[in-house]
Amino acid sequence: MARHLITSAIPYINGVKHLGNLVGSQLPADLYARYLRARGHEVLFLCATDEHGTPAELAAAKAGKAVAEYCAEMHRVQADLAAGFRLSFDHFGRSSSDHNRRLTQHLAVKLFEAGLIEERAERQVYSVADGRFLPDRYIEGTCPNCGYEKARGDQCENCTKQLDPTDLIEPRSAISGATELEVRETKHLYLLQSTLRDRLAQWIDGKRDWPVLTTSIAKKWLFDGDGLQDRGITRDLDWGIPAQFEGAPWSGMEGKVFYVWFDAPIEYIACAAEWAEATGRSDADWERWWRTDKGAEDVRYTQFMGKDNVPFHTLSFPATLIGSGEPWKLVDYIKSFNYLNYDGGQFSTSQGRGVFMDDALDLLPADYWRWWLLSHVPETSDAEFTWENFQLSVNKDLADVLGNFVSRVTKFCRSKFGEAVPEGGAWGPQEQTLVEELSARLAAYERHMEAMEIRKAAAELRAIWVAGNEYLQAAAPWAAFKEDPARAAVIVRLSLNLARLYAVLSEPFIPDAARTLRDALGAEDADWPTDLRAALEALPAGHAFRVPENLFAKIDDAQREDWAQRFAGTRG
Numbered sequence: 001m002a003r004h005l006i007t008s009a010i011p012y013i014n015g016v017k018h019l020g021n022l023v024g025s026q027l028p029a030d031l032y033a034r035y036l037r038a039r040g041h042e043v044l045f046l047c048a049t050d051e052h053g054t055p056a057e058l059a060a061a062k063a064g065k066a067v068a069e070y071c072a073e074m075h076r077v078q079a080d081l082a083a084g085f086r087l088s089f090d091h092f093g094r095s096s097s098d099h100n101r102r103l104t105q106h107l108a109v110k111l112f113e114a115g116l117i118e119e120r121a122e123r124q125v126y127s128v129a130d131g132r133f134l135p136d137r138y139i140e141g142t143c144p145n146c147g148y149e150k151a152r153g154d155q156c157e158n159c160t161k162q163l164d165p166t167d168l169i170e171p172r173s174a175i176s177g178a179t180e181l182e183v184r185e186t187k188h189l190y191l192l193q194s195t196l197r198d199r200l201a202q203w204i205d206g207k208r209d210w211p212v213l214t215t216s217i218a219k220k221w222l223f224d225g226d227g228l229q230d231r232g233i234t235r236d237l238d239w240g241i242p243a244q245f246e247g248a249p250w251s252g253m254e255g256k257v258f259y260v261w262f263d264a265p266i267e268y269i270a271c272a273a274e275w276a277e278a279t280g281r282s283d284a285d286w287e288r289w290w291r292t293d294k295g296a297e298d299v300r301y302t303q304f305m306g307k308d309n310v311p312f313h314t315l316s317f318p319a320t321l322i323g324s325g326e327p328w329k330l331v332d333y334i335k336s337f338n339y340l341n342y343d344g345g346q347f348s349t350s351q352g353r354g355v356f357m358d359d360a361l362d363l364l365p366a367d368y369w370r371w372w373l374l375s376h377v378p379e380t381s382d383a384e385f386t387w388e389n390f391q392l393s394v395n396k397d398l399a400d401v402l403g404n405f406v407s408r409v410t411k412f413c414r415s416k417f418g419e420a421v422p423e424g425g426a427w428g429p430q431e432q433t434l435v436e437e438l439s440a441r442l443a444a445y446e447r448h449m450e451a452m453e454i455r456k457a458a459a460e461l462r463a464i465w466v467a468g469n470e471y472l473q474a475a476a477p478w479a480a481f482k483e484d485p486a487r488a489a490v491i492v493r494l495s496l497n498l499a500r501l502y503a504v505l506s507e508p509f510i511p512d513a514a515r516t517l518r519d520a521l522g523a524e525d526a527d528w529p530t531d532l533r534a535a536l537e538a539l540p541a542g543h544a545f546r547v548p549e550n551l552f553a554k555i556d557d558a559q560r561e562d563w564a565q566r567f568a569g570t571r572g
Ligand SMILES: [Zn+2]
Pocket: 143, 144, 145, 146, 147, 148, 151, 156, 157, 158, 159, 160, 161
């Protein structure tokens, strides 16, 4: 038994996430956490909402709410949706928690004491009417390159030219439309990441099992051009963690907060402290996951994220932890994902295009989505959601293969032997062959799950379901029953045990159906099979069961067409 710390990239607070967001970190992290728990490991699985920064302020203003109130509400919405998708977080925290505020301020002080933070003056656009400095993307104006009137201060969306706010013609505040803008001098704290370059490079060089995609992204940022850049870690905002120095305002930084990208990853640690507090545990209980001087030496830490988040997790966050000089646990393995596209285009939050988490649960139970998303996870390249493919996958894999097997064997047993596992007969060559095939497939399934090769794992699980169907079809208990009821009893007994085994093996992918199936079979024991033969005799003759409700309903063409139209754009 090992100890596994698992974190999923933390979703931003300003709204409900779409399925592309879900499959890019939280859902595969949940699969891995569930699998490791099933194998008997000790797991701490954490996620949180990322709550600071200008987008949260603007979303709150749009909703006519105070930002703290807005964030509290949206946190509840996201937590409910996570529960609806059966994401099995040990804790779903908040980056605005007291724990994160204290820890972020603490780490900043440690970095300062190590000589890794310095103050720099810079010139920024200030909006007199708004009474605030404006981040580049909140300044709008006419693009000097193409004449597009809604170009942003960092980039023109129309011609994609990178811009400085001062390039814009007739610049205005994107927040209020005010045109009275001035360039003012302001001071910010910078994290001197460039001085940590060699230590980070050395650490990354030690990660021989990381995918090339991950290490090449990190090395590009470390060495390309001028190399790793120092990073501003404060902003002129109200909403955030105040830049304080041991409880007192940081001299020269009064009224400023830490940049959201500095405090958000620190929430991975603070979330463990929140978990300990919420569950009545002590500080030592969370520190043994995060402090290598307090027991975290033997923890294996895996992070899940989209590929766009890789630089922050391979460089910025490790720079914070290494630079602090304190013995924090660093990540052991990063599992990163490409993008999921939607029906010939992209998921778009701003255009309301695609299926969002709340819509999805209104249409169908979580397992349908979990199965499709995980079996099509954008692992080695981008993937695409189409309604045709979703319909096909649900109808074939879930309804025809798994659902049909369970339905046939339980109903046949009820009609011929009653609602108890039949007795009589003994395994013959067909059963031996099946056990051999399943042993090989189970070993492959475990290998893929351990390596987090999720598509391969899903394909192997499906093959395990298919093997049961093929066995039942070939063994044909309905034919055997007429001549040799004992032979039919063997087949049915083994098939009912297979159904129990399927519930155990499928739980990480489709936890609700697995639960329904286990309940129907009266299978208390959900232990992962270490001896396949024994596992296929776990339900003894005479064991009572009931026929479960249909595990999965098929999606018909009319539904598919209706949904494809509904989610084509302009949600809400
Ligand atoms: Zn332009």
